[in-house]
Amino acid sequence: MTIITLSLPSTNPSSFFFHSSPKPFKFNPKSSSQLSPTTTTTTTTTSSLPKTSKVIIIGAGLAGLAAATHLNSQNIPFLLLESSNAVGGRVRTDIVDGFLLDRGFQIFITAYPEAQKLLNYQSLNLQKFYSGAKIFYDGKFHTVADPLRHFLDSAKSLTNPIGSIFDKLLIGTTRIGVLTKSDEQILTAEEVPTIELLNKLGFSDSIIRRFFRPFFGGIFFDPNLETSSRLFDFIFKCLALGENTLPANGISAIPEQLAARLPSDSILLNTKAVSVDFGSSDSPRVTLQNGEILNSELGVIVAVEEPALIKLLPGKINPVVKKPVRSTVCLYFTANPDQIPVQDPVLFLNGSGKGIVNNMFFVTNVAPSYSPQNKALISVSLIGLFKDESDDELVSKVIEELSDWYGDKMVKKWKHLRTYRIEYAQPNQCPPTNLKKNPTIEPGLYLCGDYLTSATFDGALVSGRRAAESLLMDRAFIANAS
Numbered sequence: 001m002t003i004i005t006l007s008l009p010s011t012n013p014s015s016f017f018f019h020s021s022p023k024p025f026k027f028n029p030k031s032s033s034q035l036s037p038t039t040t041t042t043t044t045t046t047s048s049l050p051k052t053s054k055v056i057i058i059g060a061g062l063a064g065l066a067a068a069t070h071l072n073s074q075n076i077p078f079l080l081l082e083s084s085n086a087v088g089g090r091v092r093t094d095i096v097d098g099f100l101l102d103r104g105f106q107i108f109i110t111a112y113p114e115a116q117k118l119l120n121y122q123s124l125n126l127q128k129f130y131s132g133a134k135i136f137y138d139g140k141f142h143t144v145a146d147p148l149r150h151f152l153d154s155a156k157s158l159t160n161p162i163g164s165i166f167d168k169l170l171i172g173t174t175r176i177g178v179l180t181k182s183d184e185q186i187l188t189a190e191e192v193p194t195i196e197l198l199n200k201l202g203f204s205d206s207i208i209r210r211f212f213r214p215f216f217g218g219i220f221f222d223p224n225l226e227t228s229s230r231l232f233d234f235i236f237k238c239l240a241l242g243e244n245t246l247p248a249n250g251i252s253a254i255p256e257q258l259a260a261r262l263p264s265d266s267i268l269l270n271t272k273a274v275s276v277d278f279g280s281s282d283s284p285r286v287t288l289q290n291g292e293i294l295n296s297e298l299g300v301i302v303a304v305e306e307p308a309l310i311k312l313l314p315g316k317i318n319p320v321v322k323k324p325v326r327s328t329v330c331l332y333f334t335a336n337p338d339q340i341p342v343q344d345p346v347l348f349l350n351g352s353g354k355g356i357v358n359n360m361f362f363v364t365n366v367a368p369s370y371s372p373q374n375k376a377l378i379s380v381s382l383i384g385l386f387k388d389e390s391d392d393e394l395v396s397k398v399i400e401e402l403s404d405w406y407g408d409k410m411v412k413k414w415k416h417l418r419t420y421r422i423e424y425a426q427p428n429q430c431p432p433t434n435l436k437k438n439p440t441i442e443p444g445l446y447l448c449g450d451y452l453t454s455a456t457f458d459g460a461l462v463s464g465r466r467a468a469e470s471l472l473m474d475r476a477f478i479a480n481a482s
Contacts, residue, residue: 052295053079055471056286057303058273061089062457063448064303065258066464069118072262074472079294080262081286083272086252087259089305090425091457093250096332096418098372100250104330104422105218105359105381108254109235111242112458113183114465119257125248127367130344135162135351136405137210142351144211147172162351163207170202178237186233187435187454194232195225210351218349218359220455221326223383226430231454238458244347248369254457276300276445283444299444299471303464306427306451323428326455327385329421331398333378333414340365340376341406348405355401356394358383378414391419427451435459439467443474 055071057064060082071078086092092103107129110121132145132153142162147154158165178186192200194216198208208225217223219235247253259267275287284300287293302309307325345366350357363370363377371377380398389397395416403411427450429435437452448467453459 050079050294052297053077054297055079055299055301055468056081056284056294056296057301058276058286059083059089059303059449060087060255060259060267060269061303061305061449062091062255062258062460063450063464063467064089064301065255065262066114066118066461067301067303067448067468068262068266068464069258070465070468071472072266074468076298076472078266080267081271081273081288082267082269085269087267087269088252088255090422091251091255093252094418097334099332099334099375099377099417100370101332101377101418101420102246102251102330102379103420104328104425105379106251107244108246108251108457109238109242110245111238111240112456112461114458114461118461119254124253124257126243126245127248127369128345129244129246129361129366130346131243133211133215133347133349134344135210135214135349137161137351139404141348141405161206162210164204166202167204167207174201175236175240178233179240181233181237183234183237186237187230189230189233191228191230191431191433193226193431194220194229197229197232198225209353211349214349214351214358215347217383218381220429221328221383221425223358227455228429228431228433228435230433230435231429231456234454235456246363246367246370248367250370276302278444296444298475299446301446301448301464301467301471303448303467305424306449307424309447309449309451323430325424325428326426327383327421327423328425329382329384329386329394329419331380331382331395331419332417333380334371334417335376335378335414337374337376339410339413340378341410356382356386356397357401360402377417385421385423394419426455429455438470439463440470440474444471446471 054076055078057067057078057080060080064080064082065087068078068080090103091106094101094103108115108126110126131149132143134141134143138161142160143153143157144162145153145157158168181189195208198212203212213223213225216232216235217225220227220231272289273286274289276284279285281295283296283298285293285295286300340362342362343365347359347361349359358381360378360380363379364375380402382394386394399411399414405411435454439446439448439452441447446467448463450456450460450463452463453466454462
């Protein structure tokens with residue numbers, strides 16, 4: 001997830017424009033599942049929509065859900081409008097031929113501090129990755145392991161070619177360094193590009209190229225490691241404190257859990273807003289694509305992705321240097337259990353510096369629930385959008401490349417399931433960044449999303465809470481003033 005510094009003047013907002021949509025319908029946790037591309041829902045007619053709500057939230061991704069969760073905890077009524085057929089935004093899972101396919105490579109780190117406050121980890125049934133990685137370099141796989149969790153593996157790997165012994169000791173001292181800092185200190189510290197930080201710390205070129213580029217490049221969708229050192233330190237700290245996991249029912253189980261706790265009639269799916277304006281009142285109103293107007297009493301929180309926001313707020317954002325967003329392609333394959341080379345729940349990284357694959361893993365080694373019985377699921381991630389190559393061309397290249405890793409007799413038996421091209425996987429958080437942006441455009445109108453905080457699941461959740469807090473604070477101030 002990613003960032004651009006926005007300077008928002010306090011003038012009346014111009015209209016927000018969203019794409020047209022079908023008739024709205026209510027979110028019902030029992031009948032609506034974002035795991036399926038053919039969602040069954042309980043519809044509601046436009047005449048049954050409430051004409052007024054205390055707060056209106058546009059966008060039911062993690063940020064919008066977090067804002068709704070905070071308002072609900074304060075007993076503030078709201079309507080959460082979502083233009084698609086399910087909650088989650090970018091955090092979605094599809095069912096394809098009985099397989100659970102997350103929309104892109106997504107891993108949930110259990111040490112995210114805001115997530116720990118909001119989510120019930122036990123009910124998510126989190127499935128753990130191996131704490132480390134296997135790196136393909138010079139025709140072989142080499143292990144990099146967390147010494148506190150896999151001491152023997154770590155000791156055996158000291159002399160492998162993925163960096164020097166000094167590099168591996170330096171990882172430990174870097175870990176201690178981030179653990180001694182608070183999250184506030186990390187997210188407001190002086191910053192440089194991650195690559196500059198790694199060089200400054202003394203890491204060798206070999207470990208940067210063979211480990212840091214594919215590992216953190218895969219997290220940031222940034223193989224050049226230009227992302228802010230603030231984000232690197234925050235992720236590094238979370239990795240030291242927590243586990244890499246997948247929910248047993250897919251990554252979408254996270255937003256589904258948040259949505260299920262909200263009032264059943266508070267989320268309207270397939271409901272697109274086309275404009276937001278103040279009219280003659282002090283609080284914004286939202287016009288839907290079908291012409292229906294919803295009035296807010298306290299305000300509107302806009303929880304859409306950054307590219308959409310820039311289009312939806314013409315004239316409201318001061319000119320900034322445009323940073324390209326982070327994109328990715330994720331390909332899924334299936335195979336029989338005897339057609340995959342390992343049973344370990346480990347992430348494989350491309351440390352060779354060649355080819356298009358950045359990382360891959362055998363999903364069912366981590367979470368067997370992602371596939372039908374006696375089937376394996378494979379996830380392969382590329383960085384970038386590869387616009388000039390067709391899906392078939394990418395599948396052929398990936399199969400050819402991974403045949404060098406595991407042998408063509410095995411890999412060429414894999415069956416391609418689906419390819420996801422995700423243009424906006426994260427916002428761009430190259431320096432300079434501001435990971436604590438003000439969510440307030442003006443009293444009554446607020447923003448949230450990971451582009452306002454850190455480009456992580458946690459950042460999205462934090463931004464939603466901050467937007468809701470700002471709204472309540474503004475309205476309390478106005479009420480006291482009057």
